[in-house]
Amino acid sequence: MTTRLVVDPVTRIEGHMRVEVDLDENNMITNAVSSGTMWRGLEVILKGRDPRDAWAFAQRICGVCTGTHALTSIRSVEDALDIQIPENANIIRNIMQLTLYVHDHLVHFYHLHALDWVDVISALKADPKATSELAQSISSWGKSSPGYFNEVQQRMKTFVESGQLGLFMNGYWGSPAYKLPPEANLLAVAHYLEALDFQKEIVKIHTVFGGKNPHPNWLVGGMACAINVDDTGAVGAVNMERLNLVSSVIDQCIEFVDKVYVPDLKAIASFYKDWTYGGGIASQNIMSYGDIPDYANNYEANSLLLPRGAIINGNLNEIHEIDLRNPEEIQEYVPHSWYKYPDETKGLHPWDGITEPNFELGKNTKGTKTHIEELDEGGKYSWIKAPRWRGHAMEVGPLSRYIIGYAQNNPEFKEPTDKLLRDLDLPFDALFSSLGRTAARGLEASWAAHKMKYFYNKLIANIKSGDLATANTQKWEPDTWPKEAKGVGFTEAPRGALGHWIVIKDTKIDNYQAVVPTTWNASPRDPEGQIGAYESSLLNTPLAKADEPLEILRTLHSFDPCLACSTHIMSPEKEELVSVKVR
Amino acid sequence: MSNKDTFFNAMQSRGVSRRDFLKFCTVTAATMGLSASAVAQVVEAMETKTRIPVLWIHGLECTCCSESFIRSGHPLATDVVLSMISLDYDDTLMAAAGHQAEACLDEIIEKYKGNYIVAVEGNPPLNEDGMYCIIGGKPFTHQLHKAAEHAKAVIAWGSCASSGCVQAAKPNPTQATPVHKVILDKPVIRVPGCPPIADVMTGVLTYMLTFDRLPELDSQRRPKMFYSQRIHDKCYRRPHFDAGQFVESWDDEGARKGYCLYKMGCKGPTTYNACSTVGWNDGVSFPIQSGHGCIGCSEDDFWDKQPFYERLSNVEIPQFGVEANADKIGMAAAGVVGVGIAAHAVASAVKHSSAKSTTKEDKGE
DSSP: OOEEEEEOSOOSSBSOEEEEEEEOTTSBEEEEEEEEOBOOOHHHHHTTSOGGGHHHHHHTTOSSSTTHHHHHHHHHHHHHHTOOOOHHHHHHHHHHHHHHHHHHHHHIIIIIIGGGTOOTTGGGGOOHHHHHHHHHHHOOOSOOOHHHHHHHHHHHHHHHHTTOOGGGTTOOTTOTTOOOOHHHHHHHHHHHHHHHHHHHHHTHHHHHHHSSSSSOOOBTTBOSOOBOSSSTTGGGSBOHHHHHHHHHHHHHHHHHIIIIIHHHHHHHHHTOTTOOOOOGGGGTOEEEOOEEESSTTOOSTTTEEEOOEEEOTTOTTOOBOOOTTOTTTEEEEOTTBTBOOSSTTSOBOGGGOOOOBOOOOOTTOEEETTEEEEOOTTSOOBSSOEEEETTBOOBOSHHHHHHHHHHTTOHHHHHHHHHHHHHHTOOGGGGSSHHHHHHHHHHHHHHHHHHHHHHHHHHHHHHHTTOOOOBOOTTOSGGGSOSEEEEEEEEEETTEEEEEEEEEETTEEEEEEEEOHHHHHTOOOOTTOOOOHHHHHHTTOBOSSTTOOHHHHHHHHHTOOBHHHHOOOOOOOTGGGGGOOOO | OOSOOOHHHHHHHTTOOHHHHHHHHHHHHHHTTOOGGGHHHHHHHHHHOOOEEEEEEEOBSOSHHHHHHTTOTTTTHHHIIIIIEEEEEETTTOSOOHHHHHHHHHHHHHHTTTSOEEEEESBOBOGGGGTTBEETTEEHHHHHHHHHHTOSEEEEEHHHHHHOGGGGSTTOTTOBOOGGGTOOSSOEEEEOSSSOOHHHHHHHHHHHHHHSSOOOBOTTSOBHHHHSSBTGGGOTTHHHHHTTOBOOSTTSHHHHHTOBOGGGTOOGGGOBOSHHHHOBTTTTBOGGGGTOOOOOTTSTTHHHHSOTTSOOTTOOOOSSOOTTHHHHHHHHHHHHHTHHHHHHHHHHHHHHHHOTTOOGGGTTO
């Protein structure tokens, strides 16, 4: 006998999402349906616009991973029009992208994900002195005295005893699924608050180069922030004071990530080593486009500091090359998505992509059009399309990047991973889990913070050598453009592989398609019945309590869902599960 | 409610002295553009009031408003959510999900009828019976109406809620609609910008908590304290505009010297916002200071008005530094925006005559 649990809204994510799971008599998930529940139509809105403006529209796809869509958009236009950018522009863009990594990963860990592992109410029972000892045993971070933890605890006590629980209202406090002792909970709560105060510092790097955050400004052909360190008017440009500010924030990022985030991650993980669920297709099919070009205008794997490639069927000995231009590789399907294709048995490459909404519920849906009680995964059930790489559902994100880097024997990814596994006394396969995803994200935040320093030094060296250029305006005017052009831009967004495909005709956008990380991970079924990363990751997970979705949130959050980017996931009929190929 | 958790108590428990607390109140008052005499009111409010429930709901949006909000430097986001308000529903940050999350909303509406604030990020799409944005299996419009019905006030955060923003750009396939066109029976405060500046967001909220009233609004329902002047009016590059010194091409000599970005398409002359005064992210910079023109993100329909790099028409460029041109520019710019500004000017005139807290802010309109 199965029962269906509906979770809507899924909270602590970006955007709107619904998940439905079937539970057997042991509260084990036997079927999962994930549905993106919003559509904004940006691809439609971009048609006919000036390609130089596209970044601003595309950036508004997501304000959490702010900047990465703008950068991807700009790369697609530069690819289409064959625009080369100056070295400084490449460096500054990399610093901005890495800034996003540190910010996004940190906020995800503490503010979107931690409450899946940390019981806030239990923290009230902690001994501040023991908490202090715990803190000092894992890190040299300064704020670790018994007095400090006592203060935090008192503040939380006052808050809770007021009867107004705010964000913590109706949480799953006291659930047997929480495993941390009170002291570890108090430590995490203290750092939840510290991280909330600190994150606003990180983004000041975006503010220096892009004028604001969220949604800094970008420019086709380079960056708009001119460099002037010597001459008249330097105060109005990127000057020594601005560079010092950037450098100081980078140092703070490195310290916070290495002394707070990563030690907390390890401490929390050490209590959840037995909770090995959530792997899904991570051990089978993963992909990364690669990013952070070390050399301007070189987007080949040898220039990209984040690894590029695809692994299928769990064969880590073979890394496949990816070609975003090949019409046979990346294709999007819509038989279970609320869109219309002329032939829905076939997938479309993004350059030929169609985004035509078609809200139509399956015949076994329970409820009405405007009051859905249970979705019918046999029909259309999500505002997210189903992208496939050479026909495979793929997982993307920090874990994919780390596994690919590991498989390539890249020490920057292999060594920290091995160290983490050693410290926690876990085998390699333990990475294929919700916790593995969360751990890879933490390691990557540290990688990114240190790489910011690398690029900062590179920027200084470049300026020292006399190179001040930040923009190439040779092809700024539309009359220099060809009548027709096609381009593709890609980045690794914090959540995974991101591509924008653009077609320009008569100086205007003729077609624009974005295939975003959450589209990959949250993908609904395809015509073959293959499920995506979210749905597969929830299977075979037991819930401690049938009416509390704590474990579901834990696994979904490990992907860091971003639904404005790509919302819609739904689960299929029970019998369809038989056709599920991936464990 | 026993054991009242006031802002002052919370700060005290964190070891903040009364002296520092008063300093905080002074800074808060200054942020809101209040005179020194208002500091006492801020202090009183912070010392005695319990936390007002806030239901922060999300329609079609990108979450940049939430992200901006947590960037607030004064007050800090931690102080806002722990000590100033009770953020009882916010799907981006709340612990509960699904039924347990929906129960939070229901409970607050029932328990605090007429005494809670609804903050809306994003907007409702009206096409397809609202099903372009689904919450709990129902259209977002359902949640919006339910939350707003008994609200004390509704804040429309950002350009999505205020004017539709990017998803409402042509052809607006989902019929994304600003909040004040859907909620007709409640005071709706529009706080536009994509996103709004963090300290403007917390400033608006703090004002309401402190004075227990809505901020003074202009004819477009924007708080006058932050939206009554153009970026251009207070831009530090304005002298270069007046002197006829412009960036002519990206990264040219003018760009490196920090000249005016008008010719690169800057929309500062027609955009009402606080960027050039409050600044972004603790005042570190704002778009023009970092070399890119303003794209006008707090103005209605800014996506459709004009491409971002196209020069504003009808703005007369001063040839040589003649200060008198400032007014001319203001008037010409008003012509571009048309009806909106005209209405704004009328409202400003009305405010002048109402004598209440007239400031220099209306100058030039």
